[in-house]
Amino acid sequence: xxxxxxxxxxxxxxxxxxxxxxxxxxxxxxxxxxxxxxxxxxxxxxxxxxxxxxxxxxxxxxxxxxxxxxxxxxxxxxxxxxxxxxxxxxxxxxxxxxxxxxxxxxxxxxxxxxxxxxxxxxxxxxxxxxxxxxxxxxxxxxxxxxxxxxxxxxxxxxxxxxxxxxxxxxxxxxxxxxxxxxxxxxxxxxxxxxxxxxxxxxxxxxxxxxxxxxxxxxxxxxxxxxxxxxxxxxxxxxxxxxxxxxxxxxxxxxxxxxxxxxxxxxxxxxxxxxxxxxxxxxxxxxxxxxxxxxxxxxxxxxxxxxxxxxxxxxxxxxxxxxxxxxxxxxxxxxxxxxxxxxxxxxxxxxxxxxxxx
Numbered sequence: 001x002x003x004x005x006x007x008x009x010x011x012x013x014x015x016x017x018x019x020x021x022x023x024x025x026x027x028x029x030x031x032x033x034x035x036x037x038x039x040x041x042x043x044x045x046x047x048x049x050x051x052x053x054x055x056x057x058x059x060x061x062x063x064x065x066x067x068x069x070x071x072x073x074x075x076x077x078x079x080x081x082x083x084x085x086x087x088x089x090x091x092x093x094x095x096x097x098x099x100x101x102x103x104x105x106x107x108x109x110x111x112x113x114x115x116x117x118x119x120x121x122x123x124x125x126x127x128x129x130x131x132x133x134x135x136x137x138x139x140x141x142x143x144x145x146x147x148x149x150x151x152x153x154x155x156x157x158x159x160x161x162x163x164x165x166x167x168x169x170x171x172x173x174x175x176x177x178x179x180x181x182x183x184x185x186x187x188x189x190x191x192x193x194x195x196x197x198x199x200x201x202x203x204x205x206x207x208x209x210x211x212x213x214x215x216x217x218x219x220x221x222x223x224x225x226x227x228x229x230x231x232x233x234x235x236x237x238x239x240x241x242x243x244x245x246x247x248x249x250x251x252x253x254x255x256x257x258x259x260x261x262x263x264x265x266x267x268x269x270x271x272x273x274x275x276x277x278x279x280x281x282x283x284x285x286x287x288x289x290x291x292x293x294x295x296x297x298x299x300x301x302x303x304x305x306x307x308x309x310x311x312x313x314x315x316x317x318x319x320x321x322x323x324x325x326x327x328x329x330x331x332x333x334x335x336x337x338x339x340x341x342x343x344x345x346x347x348x349x350x351x352x353x354x355x356x357x
Contacts, residue, residue: 034067037238040078040087042223045070045268047281048197049091050260051113051289053267055249058348064241079107082226088235089242090226094309095151095318097226101328102319107226108330111243111299111337113250114222115292117213118196119152124184125208129191132160132212138190141173141183148222149193155316156214176201184209195222196284197271204277220309222288225299232330243337247298248345253286254295255349260286262356299337301329 041049055061056068078092079100091113101107121140123129129138135157142150150170157164164170171189173180176198183189184207191212192202202209211218225246227239253260261282265272272278291297303325310322 034065035235035238036067037088037235037242038086039068039089039091039242040076040081041091042078042093046197047260047264047268047271047278047285048118048195050253050264050282050285051246051249053249054252054260054263055245057263057267058249058252058352060245060248061242064238064245066238066241066245079105079226082228082231083107085228088227088231089239091223092226093148093223094221095148095313097224098310098313098323099318101323106229107328108229108232109224109226109301109328110232110239110330110333111225111246112221112301113225113246113299114288115300115302116222116288117152117218117220118222118288119149119193119213120199120211120218121149121153121156121191121193121213122199122202122209122211123191125210127190127210129212130210132156132214133162134212135191136162136167139169139171139188141171141180141189141192143172143175143194143198145170145172149195149198151316151318152213152217153193155312155318156217158315158317159214159312178205181205181207196288197281200277200280200284203280204274216308217312220305220312221302229330232332236333240333240336243299243333244340247337248340250289250291250298251295251342251345252349253282254290255346256353257282257286258357259349259353295342296338299334301331301334303329 041052043049045053052068061068076086077096078087078090079096081087082090083100083105097107097109129135140153142153144150153170154164157167162168173183173189173192176194180192180198181202184192184202199209225243232239261272261278264278264282271281291300293300306325306329307322310319313319314321
Protein backbone atom coordinates (compact mmCIF):
# COMPACT_ATOMS: atom_id res chain seq x y z
CA UNK A 1 0.00 0.00 0.00
CA UNK A 2 1.24 3.43 -0.81
CA UNK A 3 2.21 5.32 2.35
CA UNK A 4 1.41 9.00 2.88
CA UNK A 5 1.09 11.33 5.79
CA UNK A 6 -2.30 11.40 7.47
CA UNK A 7 -3.40 14.92 6.73
CA UNK A 8 -6.49 15.27 8.92
CA UNK A 9 -5.46 16.54 12.34
CA UNK A 10 -7.87 16.28 15.28
CA UNK A 11 -10.74 18.69 14.69
CA UNK A 12 -9.61 21.88 16.32
CA UNK A 13 -9.36 25.64 16.23
CA UNK A 14 -7.59 27.97 13.81
CA UNK A 15 -7.75 31.72 14.37
CA UNK A 16 -7.58 34.13 11.48
CA UNK A 17 -7.07 37.90 11.69
CA UNK A 18 -9.24 39.85 9.26
CA UNK A 19 -8.77 43.61 8.79
CA UNK A 20 -10.49 46.38 6.87
CA UNK A 21 -10.17 50.09 5.99
CA UNK A 22 -12.01 52.33 3.41
CA UNK A 23 -14.24 51.32 0.45
CA UNK A 24 -12.94 50.71 -3.08
CA UNK A 25 -14.61 50.36 -6.47
CA UNK A 26 -15.53 46.72 -5.78
CA UNK A 27 -17.42 47.60 -2.63
CA UNK A 28 -14.44 46.45 -0.52
CA UNK A 29 -11.73 48.25 1.42
CA UNK A 30 -9.00 50.47 0.06
CA UNK A 31 -5.37 50.43 1.19
CA UNK A 32 -4.91 51.80 4.69
CA UNK A 33 -5.04 50.77 8.30
CA UNK A 34 -6.31 47.24 8.75
CA UNK A 35 -8.99 46.19 11.23
CA UNK A 36 -8.36 42.83 12.87
CA UNK A 37 -11.11 40.20 13.05
CA UNK A 38 -10.64 36.76 14.59
CA UNK A 39 -11.77 33.89 12.36
CA UNK A 40 -12.09 30.30 13.49
CA UNK A 41 -12.30 27.22 11.26
CA UNK A 42 -12.52 23.60 12.45
CA UNK A 43 -9.19 22.57 10.92
CA UNK A 44 -5.71 24.05 10.49
CA UNK A 45 -4.95 25.39 7.03
CA UNK A 46 -6.12 22.69 4.61
CA UNK A 47 -7.30 21.98 1.09
CA UNK A 48 -10.68 21.40 2.76
CA UNK A 49 -10.77 25.19 3.24
CA UNK A 50 -8.92 26.14 0.07
CA UNK A 51 -10.78 29.46 -0.47
CA UNK A 52 -8.82 30.85 2.47
CA UNK A 53 -5.29 30.33 1.17
CA UNK A 54 -6.25 30.90 -2.47
CA UNK A 55 -7.83 34.26 -1.62
CA UNK A 56 -4.66 35.15 0.31
CA UNK A 57 -2.37 34.21 -2.57
CA UNK A 58 -4.35 36.15 -5.19
CA UNK A 59 -4.66 39.19 -2.94
CA UNK A 60 -8.41 39.13 -2.47
CA UNK A 61 -8.31 39.65 1.28
CA UNK A 62 -5.82 42.46 0.86
CA UNK A 63 -8.11 44.07 -1.72
CA UNK A 64 -10.79 44.12 0.97
CA UNK A 65 -8.43 45.51 3.60
CA UNK A 66 -8.12 42.09 5.19
CA UNK A 67 -5.00 40.53 6.70
CA UNK A 68 -5.16 36.83 7.53
CA UNK A 69 -3.28 35.35 10.47
CA UNK A 70 -4.05 31.65 10.97
CA UNK A 71 -3.11 30.45 14.45
CA UNK A 72 -2.50 26.86 15.64
CA UNK A 73 -5.56 24.68 16.13
CA UNK A 74 -6.92 23.43 19.42
CA UNK A 75 -10.02 21.76 20.87
CA UNK A 76 -12.38 24.71 21.16
CA UNK A 77 -15.92 24.48 19.75
CA UNK A 78 -16.25 26.95 16.87
CA UNK A 79 -19.79 28.13 17.79
CA UNK A 80 -18.77 28.47 21.45
CA UNK A 81 -15.75 30.55 20.48
CA UNK A 82 -18.02 32.83 18.43
CA UNK A 83 -20.71 33.31 21.08
CA UNK A 84 -18.12 33.99 23.80
CA UNK A 85 -16.38 36.62 21.67
CA UNK A 86 -13.14 34.70 21.18
CA UNK A 87 -13.79 34.60 17.43
CA UNK A 88 -15.64 37.14 15.30
CA UNK A 89 -16.40 34.81 12.38
CA UNK A 90 -16.45 31.01 12.51
CA UNK A 91 -16.69 28.16 10.02
CA UNK A 92 -18.70 25.56 11.92
CA UNK A 93 -20.17 22.17 11.10
CA UNK A 94 -23.95 21.97 10.92
CA UNK A 95 -24.72 19.83 14.01
CA UNK A 96 -22.58 22.10 16.20
CA UNK A 97 -24.41 25.20 14.96
CA UNK A 98 -27.89 23.78 15.55
CA UNK A 99 -27.07 22.25 18.94
CA UNK A 100 -25.59 25.58 20.09
CA UNK A 101 -28.74 27.39 18.97
CA UNK A 102 -30.88 24.78 20.73
CA UNK A 103 -28.97 25.54 23.93
CA UNK A 104 -30.22 29.12 23.72
CA UNK A 105 -27.19 30.88 22.27
CA UNK A 106 -27.63 33.67 19.71
CA UNK A 107 -25.92 33.13 16.35
CA UNK A 108 -26.35 34.49 12.84
CA UNK A 109 -25.59 32.12 9.98
CA UNK A 110 -24.44 34.37 7.15
CA UNK A 111 -22.95 32.13 4.45
CA UNK A 112 -23.23 28.45 3.49
CA UNK A 113 -19.80 27.54 2.16
CA UNK A 114 -20.13 23.73 2.13
CA UNK A 115 -23.61 23.34 0.66
CA UNK A 116 -23.30 19.55 0.42
CA UNK A 117 -22.58 17.04 3.15
CA UNK A 118 -18.86 16.22 3.31
CA UNK A 119 -19.49 13.24 5.58
CA UNK A 120 -20.27 9.80 4.15
CA UNK A 121 -20.80 6.26 5.38
CA UNK A 122 -18.99 3.87 3.05
CA UNK A 123 -18.41 0.13 2.71
CA UNK A 124 -15.60 -1.63 0.81
CA UNK A 125 -16.25 -2.86 -2.70
CA UNK A 126 -17.96 -6.24 -2.76
CA UNK A 127 -19.52 -5.84 0.67
CA UNK A 128 -22.89 -7.44 1.28
CA UNK A 129 -23.91 -4.26 3.12
CA UNK A 130 -25.91 -2.13 0.69
CA UNK A 131 -28.02 0.02 3.01
CA UNK A 132 -28.10 1.32 6.57
CA UNK A 133 -30.33 -1.52 7.92
CA UNK A 134 -27.70 -4.00 6.71
CA UNK A 135 -25.30 -2.56 9.30
CA UNK A 136 -27.10 -4.29 12.17
CA UNK A 137 -24.55 -6.26 14.17
CA UNK A 138 -21.65 -4.72 12.23
CA UNK A 139 -18.64 -2.61 13.25
CA UNK A 140 -18.56 0.97 11.94
CA UNK A 141 -15.33 2.93 12.07
CA UNK A 142 -15.43 6.67 12.83
CA UNK A 143 -12.72 9.31 13.12
CA UNK A 144 -13.65 10.25 16.71
CA UNK A 145 -16.50 9.71 19.14
CA UNK A 146 -17.51 13.38 19.02
CA UNK A 147 -17.27 14.12 15.31
CA UNK A 148 -19.47 15.04 12.38
CA UNK A 149 -19.13 11.54 10.94
CA UNK A 150 -20.20 9.93 14.22
CA UNK A 151 -23.21 12.25 14.30
CA UNK A 152 -24.06 11.17 10.75
CA UNK A 153 -23.96 7.51 11.77
CA UNK A 154 -26.27 8.16 14.72
CA UNK A 155 -28.75 10.10 12.62
CA UNK A 156 -28.77 7.53 9.81
CA UNK A 157 -29.34 4.69 12.27
CA UNK A 158 -32.15 6.46 14.11
CA UNK A 159 -33.81 7.21 10.76
CA UNK A 160 -33.66 3.51 9.95
CA UNK A 161 -35.29 2.64 13.27
CA UNK A 162 -32.05 1.35 14.77
CA UNK A 163 -30.31 2.06 18.07
CA UNK A 164 -26.64 3.17 17.74
CA UNK A 165 -25.85 1.83 21.20
CA UNK A 166 -27.19 -1.69 20.73
CA UNK A 167 -27.54 -2.44 17.01
CA UNK A 168 -23.98 -1.66 15.89
CA UNK A 169 -20.51 -1.29 17.36
CA UNK A 170 -18.95 2.11 16.74
CA UNK A 171 -15.15 1.89 16.64
CA UNK A 172 -12.85 4.92 16.72
CA UNK A 173 -10.20 4.24 14.07
CA UNK A 174 -9.06 7.78 13.35
CA UNK A 175 -8.66 9.76 10.16
CA UNK A 176 -8.62 8.14 6.74
CA UNK A 177 -5.33 6.66 5.57
CA UNK A 178 -3.36 3.39 5.55
CA UNK A 179 -4.65 2.20 8.96
CA UNK A 180 -8.30 2.63 7.98
CA UNK A 181 -7.67 1.09 4.57
CA UNK A 182 -6.18 -1.99 6.25
CA UNK A 183 -9.10 -2.18 8.70
CA UNK A 184 -11.56 -2.21 5.80
CA UNK A 185 -9.53 -4.79 3.89
CA UNK A 186 -9.06 -7.23 6.76
CA UNK A 187 -12.61 -6.90 8.09
CA UNK A 188 -11.71 -5.22 11.38
CA UNK A 189 -14.48 -2.79 10.48
CA UNK A 190 -17.39 -3.40 8.11
CA UNK A 191 -18.01 0.25 7.25
CA UNK A 192 -16.37 3.62 7.77
CA UNK A 193 -17.76 7.11 8.29
CA UNK A 194 -15.52 10.03 7.50
CA UNK A 195 -15.17 13.44 5.93
CA UNK A 196 -14.10 14.37 2.43
CA UNK A 197 -10.36 14.20 3.14
CA UNK A 198 -10.69 10.89 4.99
CA UNK A 199 -12.40 9.23 2.04
CA UNK A 200 -9.94 10.68 -0.46
CA UNK A 201 -7.10 9.31 1.67
CA UNK A 202 -8.62 5.82 1.57
CA UNK A 203 -9.19 6.09 -2.16
CA UNK A 204 -5.55 7.08 -2.62
CA UNK A 205 -4.58 3.83 -0.86
CA UNK A 206 -6.27 1.94 -3.68
CA UNK A 207 -9.40 0.97 -1.74
CA UNK A 208 -12.65 0.92 -3.69
CA UNK A 209 -15.74 1.76 -1.68
CA UNK A 210 -19.43 2.51 -2.06
CA UNK A 211 -21.42 5.13 -0.16
CA UNK A 212 -24.48 3.87 1.68
CA UNK A 213 -25.36 7.26 3.19
CA UNK A 214 -29.07 8.05 2.87
CA UNK A 215 -29.57 10.41 -0.07
CA UNK A 216 -31.54 12.88 2.06
CA UNK A 217 -28.49 13.32 4.30
CA UNK A 218 -26.04 13.73 1.41
CA UNK A 219 -27.62 16.97 0.23
CA UNK A 220 -27.45 18.81 3.55
CA UNK A 221 -24.81 21.56 4.06
CA UNK A 222 -21.79 20.45 6.07
CA UNK A 223 -20.36 23.78 7.21
CA UNK A 224 -21.35 27.44 7.26
CA UNK A 225 -19.93 30.78 8.35
CA UNK A 226 -21.39 32.23 11.54
CA UNK A 227 -21.19 35.43 13.57
CA UNK A 228 -23.12 36.89 16.48
CA UNK A 229 -25.78 39.51 15.71
CA UNK A 230 -23.67 42.03 17.62
CA UNK A 231 -20.60 41.38 15.46
CA UNK A 232 -22.72 41.50 12.31
CA UNK A 233 -23.61 45.07 13.23
CA UNK A 234 -20.26 46.14 14.67
CA UNK A 235 -18.11 44.70 11.86
CA UNK A 236 -20.51 44.81 8.93
CA UNK A 237 -18.02 46.13 6.33
CA UNK A 238 -15.12 43.82 7.23
CA UNK A 239 -17.46 40.81 7.30
CA UNK A 240 -18.83 41.70 3.86
CA UNK A 241 -15.28 42.05 2.53
CA UNK A 242 -14.22 38.76 4.06
CA UNK A 243 -17.13 36.92 2.45
CA UNK A 244 -16.51 38.52 -0.95
CA UNK A 245 -12.84 37.47 -0.84
CA UNK A 246 -13.88 33.95 0.27
CA UNK A 247 -16.35 33.69 -2.62
CA UNK A 248 -13.66 34.74 -5.11
CA UNK A 249 -11.27 32.15 -3.66
CA UNK A 250 -13.96 29.51 -4.09
CA UNK A 251 -14.52 30.53 -7.70
CA UNK A 252 -10.82 30.14 -8.49
CA UNK A 253 -11.19 26.41 -7.87
CA UNK A 254 -14.19 26.27 -10.15
CA UNK A 255 -12.18 27.98 -12.90
CA UNK A 256 -8.86 26.12 -12.62
CA UNK A 257 -8.16 23.33 -10.13
CA UNK A 258 -4.49 23.26 -11.14
CA UNK A 259 -4.08 26.75 -9.66
CA UNK A 260 -5.54 25.58 -6.34
CA UNK A 261 -3.27 22.53 -6.39
CA UNK A 262 -0.14 24.59 -7.03
CA UNK A 263 -0.98 27.05 -4.26
CA UNK A 264 -1.71 24.09 -1.97
CA UNK A 265 1.79 22.76 -2.64
CA UNK A 266 3.12 25.99 -1.13
CA UNK A 267 0.62 26.39 1.69
CA UNK A 268 -0.08 22.81 2.81
CA UNK A 269 2.83 20.68 1.53
CA UNK A 270 1.89 17.88 3.92
CA UNK A 271 -1.33 17.39 1.93
CA UNK A 272 0.37 17.32 -1.47
CA UNK A 273 3.23 14.83 -1.06
CA UNK A 274 1.21 12.26 -3.00
CA UNK A 275 0.16 13.76 -6.35
CA UNK A 276 -2.79 11.42 -6.88
CA UNK A 277 -4.12 12.06 -3.40
CA UNK A 278 -3.70 15.83 -3.74
CA UNK A 279 -5.49 15.94 -7.09
CA UNK A 280 -8.40 13.91 -5.71
CA UNK A 281 -8.55 16.09 -2.60
CA UNK A 282 -8.67 19.33 -4.58
CA UNK A 283 -11.29 17.96 -6.98
CA UNK A 284 -13.57 16.86 -4.15
CA UNK A 285 -13.08 20.08 -2.17
CA UNK A 286 -14.00 22.17 -5.22
CA UNK A 287 -17.05 20.05 -6.03
CA UNK A 288 -18.34 20.17 -2.47
CA UNK A 289 -17.98 23.98 -2.26
CA UNK A 290 -19.39 24.81 -5.69
CA UNK A 291 -22.68 26.66 -5.01
CA UNK A 292 -25.76 24.51 -5.60
CA UNK A 293 -27.54 27.51 -7.16
CA UNK A 294 -24.75 28.35 -9.62
CA UNK A 295 -21.95 30.89 -9.76
CA UNK A 296 -24.21 33.79 -8.77
CA UNK A 297 -25.30 32.11 -5.54
CA UNK A 298 -22.19 31.95 -3.37
CA UNK A 299 -23.16 31.44 0.26
CA UNK A 300 -26.87 31.11 -0.54
CA UNK A 301 -29.00 30.37 2.53
CA UNK A 302 -31.77 27.79 2.07
CA UNK A 303 -34.42 27.85 4.84
CA UNK A 304 -36.15 24.65 3.73
CA UNK A 305 -32.84 22.81 3.92
CA UNK A 306 -32.29 24.01 7.48
CA UNK A 307 -35.68 22.65 8.48
CA UNK A 308 -34.73 19.29 6.95
CA UNK A 309 -31.39 19.35 8.77
CA UNK A 310 -33.10 19.83 12.10
CA UNK A 311 -35.58 17.05 11.41
CA UNK A 312 -32.60 14.73 10.91
CA UNK A 313 -31.01 15.92 14.15
CA UNK A 314 -34.29 15.35 15.98
CA UNK A 315 -34.33 11.81 14.56
CA UNK A 316 -30.79 11.42 15.87
CA UNK A 317 -31.91 12.75 19.27
CA UNK A 318 -29.44 15.65 19.14
CA UNK A 319 -32.15 18.32 19.51
CA UNK A 320 -35.79 18.21 20.60
CA UNK A 321 -37.58 20.60 18.25
CA UNK A 322 -37.13 22.65 15.07
CA UNK A 323 -35.82 26.19 15.47
CA UNK A 324 -37.36 28.56 12.92
CA UNK A 325 -34.67 29.26 10.29
CA UNK A 326 -35.64 32.93 10.07
CA UNK A 327 -34.37 33.36 13.63
CA UNK A 328 -30.76 32.52 12.72
CA UNK A 329 -30.34 32.77 8.92
CA UNK A 330 -29.06 36.25 8.04
CA UNK A 331 -28.72 37.09 4.34
CA UNK A 332 -27.68 40.73 4.75
CA UNK A 333 -24.14 40.05 3.44
CA UNK A 334 -24.94 37.84 0.45
CA UNK A 335 -25.41 40.63 -2.08
CA UNK A 336 -21.99 42.02 -1.21
CA UNK A 337 -20.43 38.54 -1.19
CA UNK A 338 -21.58 38.05 -4.79
CA UNK A 339 -20.83 41.59 -5.99
CA UNK A 340 -17.70 41.06 -8.09
CA UNK A 341 -16.74 40.52 -11.71
CA UNK A 342 -16.43 36.82 -12.61
CA UNK A 343 -14.58 37.60 -15.84
CA UNK A 344 -12.05 39.67 -13.93
CA UNK A 345 -11.32 36.78 -11.58
CA UNK A 346 -11.04 34.40 -14.52
CA UNK A 347 -8.41 36.67 -16.06
CA UNK A 348 -6.51 36.91 -12.77
CA UNK A 349 -6.50 33.12 -12.55
CA UNK A 350 -5.22 32.84 -16.12
CA UNK A 351 -2.48 35.40 -15.42
CA UNK A 352 -1.42 33.58 -12.25
CA UNK A 353 -1.38 30.25 -14.06
CA UNK A 354 0.73 31.63 -16.90
CA UNK A 355 3.28 32.96 -14.42
CA UNK A 356 3.37 30.01 -12.00
CA UNK A 357 2.37 26.79 -13.77
